[in-house]
Amino acid sequence: MSQHTVRPVPAHEPPYYTVVFTSVLTEDTEGYTETAAHLEELVREIPGFLGYEHAADPGGLGITVAYFRDEESIAVWRQNLEHRAAQRTGIKRWYERYSLHVGCVERSHSFERKR
Amino acid sequence: MSQHTVRPVPAHEPPYYTVVFTSVLTEDTEGYTETAAHLEELVREIPGFLGYEHAADPGGLGITVAYFRDEESIAVWRQNLEHRAAQRTGIKRWYERYSLHVGCVERSHSFERKR
Numbered sequence: 001m002s003q004h005t006v007r008p009v010p011a012h013e014p015p016y017y018t019v020v021f022t023s024v025l026t027e028d029t030e031g032y033t034e035t036a037a038h039l040e041e042l043v044r045e046i047p048g049f050l051g052y053e054h055a056a057d058p059g060g061l062g063i064t065v066a067y068f069r070d071e072e073s074i075a076v077w078r079q080n081l082e083h084r085a086a087q088r089t090g091i092k093r094w095y096e097r098y099s100l101h102v103g104c105v106e107r108s109h110s111f112e113r114k115r
Numbered sequence: 116m117s118q119h120t121v122r123p124v125p126a127h128e129p130p131y132y133t134v135v136f137t138s139v140l141t142e143d144t145e146g147y148t149e150t151a152a153h154l155e156e157l158v159r160e161i162p163g164f165l166g167y168e169h170a171a172d173p174g175g176l177g178i179t180v181a182y183f184r185d186e187e188s189i190a191v192w193r194q195n196l197e198h199r200a201a202q203r204t205g206i207k208r209w210y211e212r213y214s215l216h217v218g219c220v221e222r223s224h225s226f227e228r229k230r
Contacts, residue, residue: 006175008137008214018218020133020180022123022168026228053137055170055178060121063170063178065135067216091226099123099225101182103133103218110214111206113141 009051009067011108016050017074018105021064023098032094035086042082048073074102124166124182126223131165132189133220136179138213147209150201157197163188189217 025032040052048069056062068074077083090098140147155167163184171177183189192198205213 006139008139008176008212011214011216018133018135018216020135022180024121024123053176053178055172055176057170061123061168061170063168063180065137065178065180095226095228097123097225097227099126100223101126101133101220102222103220105216105218107217108215110212111210112212113210 009053011110012050014105014108016105017068018103019066019074020101021098023062024096025094026096028093039083039086042080043077046073046077124168126225127165129220129223131220132183133218134181134189135216136213138177139211140209141211143208154198154201157195158192161188161192
């Protein structure tokens with residue numbers, strides 16, 4: 001994808017939520033990429049979903065940020081059965097380590113270069 | 116760096132803050148990498164600094180998350196003169212687009228595989 005088609009999730013009007021998920025994978029990543037792509041499709045259907053971003057250093061840290069309007073939309077996503085199944089597989093096989101930080105956004109802004 | 120030496124910033128006791136900065140660079144990135152590395156050294160000296168993470172897809176989205184204990188520590192970092200100078204250069208030259216989301220963490224957890 002060209003860098004000029006990639007757009008950071010824009011600032012929304014606070015309050016909203018960021019779910020920061022950072023992880024380091026094991027070497028047993030069979031099925032991980034396909035599952036991650038499928039979950040990204042699913043999360044976009046959650047009412048209150050505002051955005052999704054992922055970046056990863058090869059062989060290193062992966063950072064995923066999901067943006068939601070409120071706690072209720074996060075709860076719907078947390079209870080999604082396919083999401084829960086993927087979490088179990090992640091703990092069994094894919095993740096060496098991970099951290100999850102759910103924050104309520106108090107302040108935000110975006111910048112876009114004028115051309 | 117081997118994946119086994121990369122550690123996600125662990126969950127801290129809430130409340131604390133995540134500063135999520137996502138960006139897409141221009142092609143004019145002279146000085147960007149050096150400045151980013153220098154700023155990472157500086158932010159680690161801020162009282163209340165809890166952690167720093169960065170991942171980037173080549174030619175695509177970069178995600179940086181900085182973790183702070185409270186609003187006061189974020190304010191100290193925001194007012195740092197070298198940080199402000201870098202922000203100005205970023206707006207002039209480095210960033211095609213960026214977003215910043217400052218959130219107060221309400222819930223968090225970490226996982227580490229047992230060996």
